[in-house]
Amino acid sequence: MAAQGGVAFQEKVSRLVSRQNGKPVLKPSRALALGDTVSNRNPKKREATCITEISVLMACWKQNNFVDSLCCNETNAFYTCVAKAQAAMKNNSGQSNIQGGRLPPKQATILLKRYPNQRSEI
Amino acid sequence: MAASLSGLLKPWTPRVFLVRWSRYNPYYLEPEVRKEAYSQPESELSAEEKEQRELKMIRPIKAAASGVTSSVFSDPVLSKFINMMMEHGNKVLAREIMTQTLENIKKKQVEKYHKAPEGQKEEIECNPYTIFHQALKNCQPVVGLESIRKGGKIYQVPIPLSDKRRSFLAMKWLITECRDNKHRRTHMYEKLSQEVMSAFVHEGNVIRKKNELHKMAESNRAYAHYRWW
Numbered sequence: 001m002a003a004q005g006g007v008a009f010q011e012k013v014s015r016l017v018s019r020q021n022g023k024p025v026l027k028p029s030r031a032l033a034l035g036d037t038v039s040n041r042n043p044k045k046r047e048a049t050c051i052t053e054i055s056v057l058m059a060c061w062k063q064n065n066f067v068d069s070l071c072c073n074e075t076n077a078f079y080t081c082v083a084k085a086q087a088a089m090k091n092n093s094g095q096s097n098i099q100g101g102r103l104p105p106k107q108a109t110i111l112l113k114r115y116p117n118q119r120s121e122i
Numbered sequence: 123m124a125a126s127l128s129g130l131l132k133p134w135t136p137r138v139f140l141v142r143w144s145r146y147n148p149y150y151l152e153p154e155v156r157k158e159a160y161s162q163p164e165s166e167l168s169a170e171e172k173e174q175r176e177l178k179m180i181r182p183i184k185a186a187a188s189g190v191t192s193s194v195f196s197d198p199v200l201s202k203f204i205n206m207m208m209e210h211g212n213k214v215l216a217r218e219i220m221t222q223t224l225e226n227i228k229k230k231q232v233e234k235y236h237k238a239p240e241g242q243k244e245e246i247e248c249n250p251y252t253i254f255h256q257a258l259k260n261c262q263p264v265v266g267l268e269s270i271r272k273g274g275k276i277y278q279v280p281i282p283l284s285d286k287r288r289s290f291l292a293m294k295w296l297i298t299e300c301r302d303n304k305h306r307r308t309h310m311y312e313k314l315s316q317e318v319m320s321a322f323v324h325e326g327n328v329i330r331k332k333n334e335l336h337k338m339a340e341s342n343r344a345y346a347h348y349r350w351w
Contacts, residue, residue, distance in 0.1 A: 048349035050282060054265065058340045066333050066340075068264070069324075075264055082282040089351065 036116045038108040049085035053078040133182055146184050151177070153186045189213075199255065203293050207310075222311035224250040227318060247322075257321035261292035261328045265339045270348050279348045280339035295328045296321070303327060 013032060016025040026032075057078050060071040068075070103111065133149050154160070189201055200220065208216035227250040235246045247253055266283045269276050283291070300313040320326030 042350075046350045048347055049351070051346050054280060054282075054346055055343060057264070058343050061336060061340055066336050067324075068260075078264065078282070 033117060034112060036112055038105045038112065040105045040109075049088075050078065050081040053081040150182050150184045153183050154178075155186055155190050155192045157192050197251070199258065199289070200251075202289075203258075203297075206293050207297055219310050219314070222309075223314045223318070224254065226311055226315040227253055230315070230319065253322050254318055257318045258289065258292050258296070260321050260324055261295060261332055262288040263291055263332050263335050264288075265336070266291070267335065267339055267342070270345075272348050277345045277348055278338065278342050279345045280342055281349055292328075292332075295331055299327050299331070 013026075015021070017028065018024060053074075057071065057074045060074045064070040102108075134147065189205065190196070204213070204216045204220050207219060228248065231246060231248045231250070231253070235243060235248060238246055263283065265280045266287070267278045268281045270279045271277075296314070296317060300310060300317055304313040304316075317326055317328060321328050
C-alpha cells in the first residue's frame with residue numbers, strides 16, 4: 001500500500017497537516033513514524049489454572065492439620081495438573097506466533113528493532 | 123526466539139576471549155557428562171537421540187564446568203547445596219563442611235543403631251545421603267505466595283511453584299536457619315546435621331517455616347482466582 005504510492009502518500013500527509021487550506025486536519029503531537037518498540041499488551045483474559053486441585057489440597061490440609069504425608073494423593077494430583085497446564089501454555093504460545101492476523105508484541109518489537117529510526121545523521 | 127536467532131549465528135569465537143564471566147555463543151551445545159549416555163549402543167529413542175548425536179558431532183561444545191564430574195559419587199542436588207553454602211568462592215571450605223555434616227549424621231545414626239534393640243535395628247536409616255535427600259524433600263513447600271496487585275491493593279495469592287523453585291527454597295531455608303537462628307559457638311556442620319536430622323522426622327524450624335507458608339496460603343485461598351496463568 002504505502003510502498004506503491006510512497007511519494008503520493010507523503011504529499012497527502014503534508015496536505016492534511018498544512019495550514020494553507022484552512023484548519024489542518026491532523027495535528028500530530030509526535031512524529032508520524034513507527035516507533036522502535038511496541039508495548040506488551042495482554043489482550044486475552046486468561047483464568048487461573050488448577051484452582052480445583054488447590055482447593056482440594058487445602059481442604060485436605062485443613063482436615064489433617066497440615067501434615068503433608070497424609071495428603072500425598074492430592075499433592076500428586078496437583079503436581080500433575082500444574083505440569084499439564086505448563087505444557088498447554090507452551091503449546092498455545094507456539095501456536096499464537098503463527099495464527100492471527102497480527103504479530104505478537106514481542107516478535108513485532110524484535111522486527112522493529114532491526115530497522116530502528118535514525119536519530120542522528122550518519 | 124533464541125532458537126530463530128541462533129540459526130542466524132555462525133560458529134565463531136571472539137578474538138579476545140574473556141577468561142572470567144565468559145558467555146558462550148548460543149550456537150555451542152551443552153556437554154554430556156554422564157557415563158551412561160555413552161555406553162548405550164543403539165537402543166535409545168532412535169529418531170531424537172540419533173539426531174542429537176549427529177548434531178553434537180557437527181556443532182562445537184562448551185567446556186564442562188569445574189563443579190561437574192562424571193564420577194559415581196557426583197550428586198547434582200548435593201553440588202547445588204554446596205554452591206549455595208559457599209561464600210566468597212571458598213568451595214573447599216563449603217565441601218569440607220558438607221562432608222563433615224554427612225559424617226556427623228552417619229555417626230549419630232550408627233550410634234542409635236548400636237544402642238537400639240534387635241527389633242528396631244532395620245528401621246534406623248544409616249545412609250547420610252538418603253537422610254539428606256529425604257530431609258530436603260520434607261522441607262519443600264508445595265505452593266508459594268506471590269504479591270499481585272488488583273484494584274490498587276496488593277494481595278498475597280497462592281501460586282504453584284516449579285520443581286526448581288521448591289528445591290531452591292528448601293535449601294535456602296535450611297542454610298539461613300542454620301546461619302541465623304543457632305548458637306554462634308557451634309560449628310556449621312553441627313548445626314546443619316541437627317537441622318537435617320530433625321527435618322528428616324518432620325520436626326524443626328525449617329519444617330515449621332514450611333507449614334507456616336502453607337497455612338498462609340490456605341488462609342488466602344479465596345484470592346487464588348487473582349492469578350492469570
